[in-house]
Amino acid sequence: MDSLSIIIMCAAGIVMFILGWVFATYFGKNKVSEIRKIAENTIREAKREAETIRNEAEVKSKQRWHQIKMKIVSETDEREKRLKQYEQKLVNREREIRNKMSGTVEKEQLLQRSQKDLTTQQEQLQTRAQHVESVIHQQMEKLENITKLSYEEAKKQFLESVAQRAQKEAAELMLQMKSEATQKASFEAKWIISDAIQRLASDQTAEITLTTVDLPNEKIKGAIIGREGRNIKAFEQITGVKVIIDDTPEVLVLSSMDPVKREIARLAMLRLTETPNIQPEFIEDVVERCKKQVETAMNKASDEVLNSLNIKNVAPEMKQMLGRLKYRTSYGQNVLQHSKEVALLAGNMASELGYDVQLARRAGLFHDIGKATSNENEGSHVTIGVEVTTRCKEHEVVINSVLAHHDEAEPIHPISQLVTAADIISGSRPGARREPLEAYGARIEKLEQIAQQFDGVSKVYAIFAGREIRIVVEAEKMDDAQSAMLSSNVAQKIQNEMQYPGQIKVVVIRERRVVRYTNSTSPAVDEARIEEAVVSDSPSQN
Incomplete structure (x- = not known):
């Protein structure tokens, strides 16, 4: 690579760097501006929210401060x-105390002042009392001279007069109280008793100690007696009953306490009278069959009553004894029917008074259970009845009713008293019992x-078989109040001295008559007379 290329590349790099720097600077400024x-x-939103929060806090704080202020003001006012x-x-208490203190002083x-007045009055009274005593003493001396009576004699007459007046007032008060009590209790008591009697309907029997047997003919008597009396002796020994054969035609009598x-x-x-040939062995067989027949009849009678x-x-023992009462009588009244x-x-x-009816019936039925064996055991029928009922684990009220119906123990329950009352009602019902002529008289x-025995009594009449006594009194010796007291005294004396079934009605009659005849110059005659005609109407049912 030549230097130009290197220079170009460097220049291009520098340009690119400058462009990048310029671009970054431009876009960076925009970003910061947005941020x-x-x-x-x-910040503005935060300031606005802070202002809002501050305002709300101020409002809330003012409200809270106002509430606290009102509460404090209210409590302060209270x-x-x-x-x-x-x-x-x-202030009121102080005023009352001052008033009381002033009232206390007053x-x-x-x-x-009252004490001073009382002292003065007491002195005056003492003086007057002395003067009164002196006057009374003088008057007493004058009265004694006039009446020719001493102080003790006058006092005695006065006390007698007061006693008579008090007795009269007591009799009138007693009569009034008795009338009020009778009005309250008589109606319902009579209704209960009469309703109980009206519900009862039973046949009455009258058994006696001697039983007569009608014979088909007179010749049968010889067969009953037997040779040398063997048949009649065997019969009496087997049955325990005495046979009485007398001159009464076609009749013989059986006598036994049982x-x-x-x-x-x-x-x-x-049965023997239906057999022509009577032998001692046959008598024993017949008697045995009759015993079973009577036992069956007694069981049937007890079942019917129960x-x-x-x-x-x-208990079986109680049931058997109850059946025996079918043939037991007391004063001519059948004991089983009486018990029923x-x-x-x-x-x-008991039903009317709200007590246990079944317990009352049970106690009433077994109150005379001792009479079933009283002829064979020692002791009264009450003692025997208590022994039997106790042995058979009867209810304590039943046992107490057996004791209490003849006053041999105090009643422990009202049912015992009801049984006693029912026993009296059944025994005193007209026609229920017989009484010997001598005892009646x-x-x-x-x-x-x-x-x-009482003063002022003129005539006495016992009527209605002795269930009512009418007393005629002298009108000039007794008034109405004393007549009422006389009836109570006579009734109480009869109750204390006599024994009798049921109740006896005591009637006192007092009457004053003033008689004057026509075409007569004689004065009116005051007669203390009583109509002595005895009313013969039927007796009232008590």
Whole structure:
């Protein structure tokens, strides 16, 4: 390569360098200008945003400052208000205290003045009391001279007068209280009892200790007696029943204290009368069959009663004893029917009063269960009944009802009292029981004697089989209030001294009559008389 080429190349390189430098300088300036513009725009935007942020911060700070200021002002106002209230209260309290202090001072002054006045009045009263005592003493002396009575005698008469007046007022008050109580309780009590009785409908039987057996003919008596009395002795030994054969035609009598044995003997005797040839061995076989027949009848009777009363879970021993009551009587009343009546009555009353009906029926049915064996065991039927019910694990109310229905224990539940009431109702119902003539007469006489013991009684009449006693009093000796008290006293005395079923009604009758005849110049006659005609209407049901 020649030098020219080298020079040219160098020149070209220099030119290229210069051109490149010029080009770079030109474009570099444009780039810086753009960057500067961008930076200036960015700075302006930043300043604008900063201004906006600063303005917002100032607004927020002013709002926050305003809120804090208002809160502080509000709290300050509230505190000032409270302080003013406390200050007003203190002022009022101070004013009250000053008023009280001034009132206390006034009261003390008034009290002092009152004490002085009381002292003066006390002195005046003492003076007047002395004067009054002197006057009273003088008047007493004058009264004693006028009445011819001493102080003690006058005092005695006055006390007697006051006592009579107090007794009269007490009788009137008692009559008023009794009337009010009767009005409140009588209606519902009578309704409960009468409704319970009206629901009851049962057949009554009247069994006695002696049972008669009708014979087909008179000749059969010889066959019953047998040769040398072998048949009748065998019959009595097997059955435990005494056979009485007397002159009554075609009739023999069976006697036994045990009603079940008597029933077995009656059935066996009826079968034997149908047999022409009677032997001791045949008697034993017939009696055995009749025992089974009676046991079947007793079981059937107990089942019927238990089913009719809807009583469940009865021990076999209790069930058997209940069946025996079919042939047991008390004062002529069948005990099984009586027990059923008591169960129904107690259940009905328990239903009305809101107690357990089934428990009341159960207690009523078993209250006389001891009578099933009372002829064979020692002790009363109450004691036997308690032993049986306890042994059979009956409810405690049932056991207590057995004890309480004859007042041998205090009732532990109202059902026990209902059973006692039902027992009295069933036993006192007209026609339920028989009473010996001698006992009836003695009871009537005792009733009349009790009533005649009181002063002012003129006549006494016991009527309605001794269930009502009518007392005629002398009108000039007793007023209405004393008559009311007399009825209560007689009823209380009868209750304390006599034993009787049910209730006895005590009626006191007082009447004054003034009689005057026409075409007569005689004065009117004041007669304290009582109409003594006894009304013979039917007795009321209690």
